[in-house]
Amino acid sequence: MAKIVTFGEIMLRLSSPGFSRIVQSDSFDVNYGGGEANVAVSLQNYGNNASFVSKLPSHEVGQAAINSLRRFGVQTDFVARGGERVGIYYLETGSSLRPSKVIYDRKYSSISEATPDDFDFDAIFQDVDWFHWSGITPALSKSTAECVEKACIAAKKAGVIISCDLNYRKKLWTPEEARAIMRPLMQYVDVCIGNEEYAENCLGFRPDADVENGQTDANGYMDIFKSMAKEFDFKYVVSTLRESFSATPNGWKALMYDGKEFYESRRYDINPIVDRVGGGDSFSAGIIHGLANGKSMEWSLEFAVAASALKHSIPGDVNLVSAAEVESLMAGNCNGRVQR
Secondary structure, three states, X not given: OOEEEEEOOOEEEEEOOOOOOHHHOOXXXXXXXXXXXXXXXXXXXXXXXXEEEOEEOOOHHHHHHHHHHHOOOOEOOOOEXXXXXXXXXXXXXXXXXXXXXXXXXXXXXXXXXOOHHHOOHHHHXXXXXXXXXXXXXXXXXXXXXXXXXXXXXHHHHOOOEEEEEOOOOOOOOOHHHHHHHHHHHHHHOOEEEEOHHHHHXXXXXOOOOOHHHOXXXXXXXXXXXXXXXXXXXXXXXXXXXXXXXXXXXXEEXXXXXXOOOEEEOOOEEEOOOOOOOOHHHHHHHHHHHHHHOOOOHHXXXXXXXXXXXXXXOOOOOOOOOOHHHHHHHHOOOOOOOOOO
16 A cells, blocks of 8 residues: 655634534534545545644644544654644534535644744655645645645655645635745646636636536536646646535536546435535545555546545544445445445
8 A cells, every 4th residue: 555645734623513503502522634634544544554744732732633643543753743723623514505614713823833944854755655735734824835845845856746635715815825826836746636616716727617506517627627737747637526506415526637538437416414524635535545556547536536425424524434435335335224
């Protein structure tokens, strides 16, 4: 199995119980999660050797965040310690016509104040096959953007394949700010993952599809995939295609381009949705798992879509399914019968 490094922020998640609104909640459910941390957990669950790199404070909350990864076997040897804060986000799970809502409290977190001097990237990427980061990390601060670039340079020097989930967050930066940072970073990226919103806001590419009204015809994405691959020399461009009928039922599929051929995955109807947070991260992990272990583009995409569909049934940020369970769904075993 592959040796994979992810770099980013892990946060304390406080969720209002069930479908309660935050304003009516007297308590919160506690989890830890973050884009790249979620990817690392999935990859470890699939049998890979996954490491997560970040910076966390030395107090008990920082240690609890680390422990939440170690319990699944994720390596945390290169997590720097220091600073004062673990970022927090509050989640209110939507239902029916009411969408889910996220409130961030992440300013001055330890990772947002990290500098390249906090990390020995040459040591981090020794004997590593794959490096993954997301657009959330360089959005945190100027110094974290510098960390991402230094990490990419070291990874390229070591011959490591690099993937990026564009993961645009409007509460962190504007499209103009995102493009100024993200476009130069794309020179290091081999596999670009995202959706139509992220491609437009981070890179300036807009698909010829009415995604606001639920149009997810793959033909609308082909031209921008070709343009993105040509401009940035991506080996693969991947996009999820979500049909959101309400907060509960969604349609879910994806599209992948290797510079020559397009492949559209099977479509899943997801209903009900237990928790969609981390769905994109579980998709990224599926793509990485397939490609890093020598699987075909078609197999990797189908694995990623199936894995992400299963994640929507699991509360919390991380996808706690095995590779065997994902492959069972890929094979068409989706009747929901009790497995004995």
